[in-house]
Amino acid sequence: xxxxxxxxxxxxxxxxxxxxxxxxxxxxxxxxxxxxxxxxxxxxxxxxxxxxxxxxxxxxxxxxxxxxxxxxxxxxxxxxxxxxxxxxxxxxxxxxxxxxxxxxxxxxxxxxxxxxxxxxxxxxxxxxxxxxxxxxxxxxxxxxxxxxxxxxxxxxxxxxxxxxxxxxxxxxxxxxxxxxxxxxxxxxxxxxxxxxxxxxxxxxxxxxxxxxxxxxxxxxxxxxxxxxxxxxxxxxxxxxxxxxxxxxxxxxxxxxxxxxxxxxxxxxxxxxxxxxxxxxxxxxxxxxxxxxxxxxxxxxxxxxxxxxxxxxxxxxxxxxxxxxxxxxxxxxxxxxxxxxxxxxxxxx
Amino acid sequence: xxxxxxxxxxxxxxxxxxxxxxxxxxxxxxxxxxxxxxxxxxxxxxxxxxxxxxxxxxxxxxxxxxxxxxxxxxxxxxxxxxxxxxxxxxxxxxxxxxxxxxxxxxxxxxxxxxxxxxxxxxxxxxxxxxxxxxxxxxxxxxxxxxxxxxxxxxxxxxxxxxxxxxxxxxxxxxxx
Numbered sequence: 001x002x003x004x005x006x007x008x009x010x011x012x013x014x015x016x017x018x019x020x021x022x023x024x025x026x027x028x029x030x031x032x033x034x035x036x037x038x039x040x041x042x043x044x045x046x047x048x049x050x051x052x053x054x055x056x057x058x059x060x061x062x063x064x065x066x067x068x069x070x071x072x073x074x075x076x077x078x079x080x081x082x083x084x085x086x087x088x089x090x091x092x093x094x095x096x097x098x099x100x101x102x103x104x105x106x107x108x109x110x111x112x113x114x115x116x117x118x119x120x121x122x123x124x125x126x127x128x129x130x131x132x133x134x135x136x137x138x139x140x141x142x143x144x145x146x147x148x149x150x151x152x153x154x155x156x157x158x159x160x161x162x163x164x165x166x167x168x169x170x171x172x173x174x175x176x177x178x179x180x181x182x183x184x185x186x187x188x189x190x191x192x193x194x195x196x197x198x199x200x201x202x203x204x205x206x207x208x209x210x211x212x213x214x215x216x217x218x219x220x221x222x223x224x225x226x227x228x229x230x231x232x233x234x235x236x237x238x239x240x241x242x243x244x245x246x247x248x249x250x251x252x253x254x255x256x257x258x259x260x261x262x263x264x265x266x267x268x269x270x271x272x273x274x275x276x277x278x279x280x281x282x283x284x285x286x287x288x289x290x291x292x293x294x295x296x297x298x299x300x301x302x303x304x305x306x307x308x309x310x311x312x313x314x315x316x317x318x319x320x321x322x323x324x325x326x327x328x329x330x331x332x333x334x335x336x337x338x339x340x341x342x343x344x345x346x347x348x
Numbered sequence: 349x350x351x352x353x354x355x356x357x358x359x360x361x362x363x364x365x366x367x368x369x370x371x372x373x374x375x376x377x378x379x380x381x382x383x384x385x386x387x388x389x390x391x392x393x394x395x396x397x398x399x400x401x402x403x404x405x406x407x408x409x410x411x412x413x414x415x416x417x418x419x420x421x422x423x424x425x426x427x428x429x430x431x432x433x434x435x436x437x438x439x440x441x442x443x444x445x446x447x448x449x450x451x452x453x454x455x456x457x458x459x460x461x462x463x464x465x466x467x468x469x470x471x472x473x474x475x476x477x478x479x480x481x482x483x484x485x486x487x488x489x490x491x492x493x494x495x496x497x498x499x500x501x502x503x504x505x506x507x508x509x510x511x512x513x514x515x516x517x518x519x520x521x522x523x524x
Contacts, residue, residue, distance in 0.1 A: 011511045014518070015483045017464060021457030022484055023381040025374050029391050033369055033398045038362045038405070338497055344431050345474035348385075 063308050071301030122184040126211040127272035130184050134194050135202035135280045141169045144283050147197040148176040151279055154193050158186035160274070175282040187275035194279050201282075210272045217265040224258045365405045368415040369398055375416055375485050376423045382480035383427050383473055387455055393430055397423040413494060420481065420495045431473070467517030475510035482507050 122130050138144050148167060155162060160182035167176040182190045195203070231251045235244065376397055380390040401408075401422050408418055454460055456468045468476060481492040482503075493503040 011515065014464075014511065014515060017460065018457070018479070018483050021454075021460040022374075023378045023387070023390075023457045025377045025394075026391065029377065029394060030373060032395050033373055034366075036369075036399055036402050038365070038402055341428050342474060344428070344435060345383075345477065346472045348431055348473035 063305070067301040067304040067308065068297075070304045071297040071299075120205050120207065121188060122207075122275070126209060127214050127269060128184070129206075129208040129210050129271055130187055130275035131206040131208075132187065132191055132275065132277045133202070133204040133206075133280075134191065134200065134277065135282065136194060136198045137201050137282050137284045138198040139283070141172065141174050141283055143198065144169060144174050144176060144281055147281050148178070150197065151178055151180075151194060151281070154190060155180045155182060158190050159183050160186070160190065160277075163276075169283070173283050175280060178277075178279045178281075180277045180279065181274040182277055184273060184275045187277065190275075190277060194277070197281065210268050214265055214268050214272075217261050217268070221258055221261045221265065224254050224261070228254050228258070362402075362405070365402055368419070369401075372416045372419050373398070376419050378484050379420055379477070379480045380423050380427060381456060382468075382476040382484065383424070384430070385455060385469055385473065385476065389430065393423065393426050397426045400426060413491065416485070417487070417491045417494055420485070420487075424477070424495060463518050463521035464514075466521050467514050470517050471510060471513060475506070475513060478503065478506045479510050479514070 122128055136147070138147055152162060152165075155178075160180055162178060163181055164179040165177065168174055180190075191203075228251060231247050231254070235247055235251070239247070373394070377390060377394045380393045380397070381387060384390045384393065397419065401419055404422070408415065412418075454465055456465055460468075468479075471479070478492065478496065481487045481495055482489070487495070489500045489503055492507075493500040496503060496506075498506075
């Protein structure tokens with residue numbers, strides 16, 4: 001079937017005449033084309049069609065490689081959170097009263113209770129404020145009750161006392177909170193005892209130096225006392241009535257200040273002698289067994305891949321409109337060029 | 349062996365090009381003669397088309413179309429470059445009408461009736477190119493549309509209009 005039959009049969013004669021008189025290639029042109037020699041092959045041809053899949057594969061390999069490397073590094077260098085929770089203390093802070101959570105020394109997180117207790121023994125030469133926060137998990141309500149009673153007994157045995165307590169055991173769950181004061185020389189023994197009641201899931205200790213404050217108070221009290229002695233000496237001598245009244249007023253004020261500062265000092269010293277221990281005992285199931293290294297590596301690699309995917313999606317969201325605009329510009333440019341070509345051919 | 353064949357099909361070599369050039373030289377030349385309406389220009393553009401094609405032969409993918417279609421696309425692109433540069437030159441020189449060769453020789457083929465020759469020369473390049481592809485080279489609608497960069501239906505419409513105009517011009521020439 002001729003292509004023209006699809007258009008109109010009446011043009012067939014016209015078409016035959018055109019085909020019969022088809023232009024013939026002159027022999028010199030044929031020779032010229034035959035004589036064309038191929039250019040030397042390029043050493044390395046950068047074509048977008050080849051480069052795009054290669055770049056895509058390289059990108060995927062890089063993403064997977066980063067995920068695997070980070071997974072291996074994280075999986076082998078850090079213990080699993082569940083293992084950390086069942087192990088020893090989760091945070092150690094001292095020298096400041098501001099709790100900063102688990103960001104401090106990561107090696108301290110995995111110390112054993114014994115070495116941890118030794119490391120944080122209260123100073124024997126300086127006054128310190130010692131605050132401990134413990135969270136211990138027990139298996140059932142019976143244990144919760146017995147351990148709470150044991151904690152109170154141990155506190156009394158160590159010359160401490162109970163400040164505040166709360167006990168709640170609805171249904172199968174339950175918890176008890178105890179705030180205790182224990183002499184600092186016995187606090188390590190108390191912590192060791194409390195920790196053995198069940199699974200220690202959280203432990204935090206905050207140490208704050210009080211020595212400087214007590215020294216400052218002592219110094220101010222000494223100055224005021226010297227001032228009081230001087231005023232008393234002047235009052236014993238000859239004075240005008242106004243001077244006597246003024247000095248008596250100052251003497252009263254200084255004595256009040258000394259009393260207040262002495263109370264503050266006594267409070268600080270008392271606080272330094274008694275450590276504060278907040279013990280929370282909870283009923284709960286044992287956490288799942290710690291995962292193996294391979295599983296941890298897989299988990300970490302997976303989370304890194306998810307993060308990378310998030311970044312890629314974010315980049316696409318940001319760059320998407322620009323890509324759409326760029327694509328639209330390219331398509332418009334092509335369309336404009338085609339129209340221009342068409343006009344050019346129509347007027348040629 | 350099968351793998352080697354597949355690679356050679358994807359990456360054509362110089363031998364393949366020589367065969368394709370020999371087979372399709374007449375078609376490309378005829379197409380360019382119709383497109384330009386000038387034999388000398390068509391010869392130059394044919395040589396240039398094959399020189400370009402040889403340079404880019406490694407990029408030719410037989411799966412995307414026949415060698416003839418690919419060569420015709422390249423010929424059209426070469427011709428458009430020529431038309432653009434000619435257009436710019438004419439604009440610079442302040443001449444807006446294209447020169448029509450007044451040699452008296454047959455441009456579109458030996459043996460054409462003078463009426464048909466004149467009618468063809470009165471058609472635009474856009475009309476002549478669709479005639480060349482569909483009538484002279486007998487390309488199917490899809491291949492012709494691919495060369496022209498338009499849809500198959502648009503190609504069919506263009507062909508119909510070009511033939512009608514050609515017939516009108518021939519009739520007008522005979523009546524005159």
